[in-house]
Amino acid sequence: KAGIAAKILGTQRLTQRTKIDLIQLLDGFKFPKKTVDAAIRKFGAAASSEIRQNPFLLCSFRGIGFKLADQLFCSLCREKYGNDSEKLAQAMAGPFRQMHALFDAVSTETRSTGSTWHATPYMTGKLHGLIGTRTNAALAIQDGQREGILRLSSCGKWIALESSAAHEQDIACAVGHAKLSGSLEWPTI
Numbered sequence: 441k442a443g444i445a446a447k448i449l450g451t452q453r454l455t456q457r458t459k460i461d462l463i464q465l466l467d468g469f470k471f472p473k474k475t476v477d478a479a480i481r482k483f484g485a486a487a488s489s490e491i492r493q494n495p496f497l498l499c500s501f502r503g504i505g506f507k508l509a510d511q512l513f514c515s516l517c518r519e520k521y522g523n524d525s526e527k528l529a530q531a532m533a534g535p536f537r538q539m540h541a542l543f544d545a546v547s548t549e550t551r552s553t554g555s556t557w558h559a560t561p562y563m564t565g566k567l568h569g570l571i572g573t574r575t576n577a578a579l580a581i582q583d584g585q586r587e588g589i590l591r592l593s594s595c596g597k598w599i600a601l602e603s604s605a606a607h608e609q610d611i612a613c614a615v616g617h618a619k620l621s622g623s624l625e626w627p628t629i
Contacts, residue, residue: 462491471504498512532571539587546599550600589602
């Protein structure tokens with residue numbers, strides 16, 4: 441029994457340390473109050489180190505978007521690289537940040553227009569506006585596809601959120617099957 445109690449107390453101590461570290465990490469930013477507990481539930485005692493390595497993991501929590509996670513990312517970069525302006529500029533234009541910025545731009549455009557597909561040059565222009573002159577849109581798209589969050593049309597002219605493109609494809613398949621089976625009846629107006 442003493443061994444079990446010691447193990448439970450050790451876990452609680454580690455969770456408390458993680459909670460304190462997360463509170464300090466997120467202090468000064470306007471993250472929702474439930475973020476610390478949600479991060480610990482999702483990542484456990486490694487939550488603080490996971491978020492330090494990838495602040496964009498926070499985007500999976502309610503109330504946290506790219507811009508808020510990006511503020512933390514930029515702050516961590518400034519803390520890490522300090523006065524080394526070249527390394528700081530490289531980190532701020534890193535491929536990981538670009539992928540998340542492009543995902544956010546496509547998400548925003550999808551919500552505001554209701555369209556699934558968006559012209560690739562238009563979206564890469566949005567990425568350039570978010571990141572600056574060091575953008576590599578082709579790499580950001582490739583990384584987004586690899587991560588399963590973005591889809592590029594076969595001709596390369598259009599880009600979409602992977603989830604939206606998959607839903608659209610499911611609907612097209614269902615309509616196509618219904619049409620082939622003869623059970624497709626369009627309502628009359």
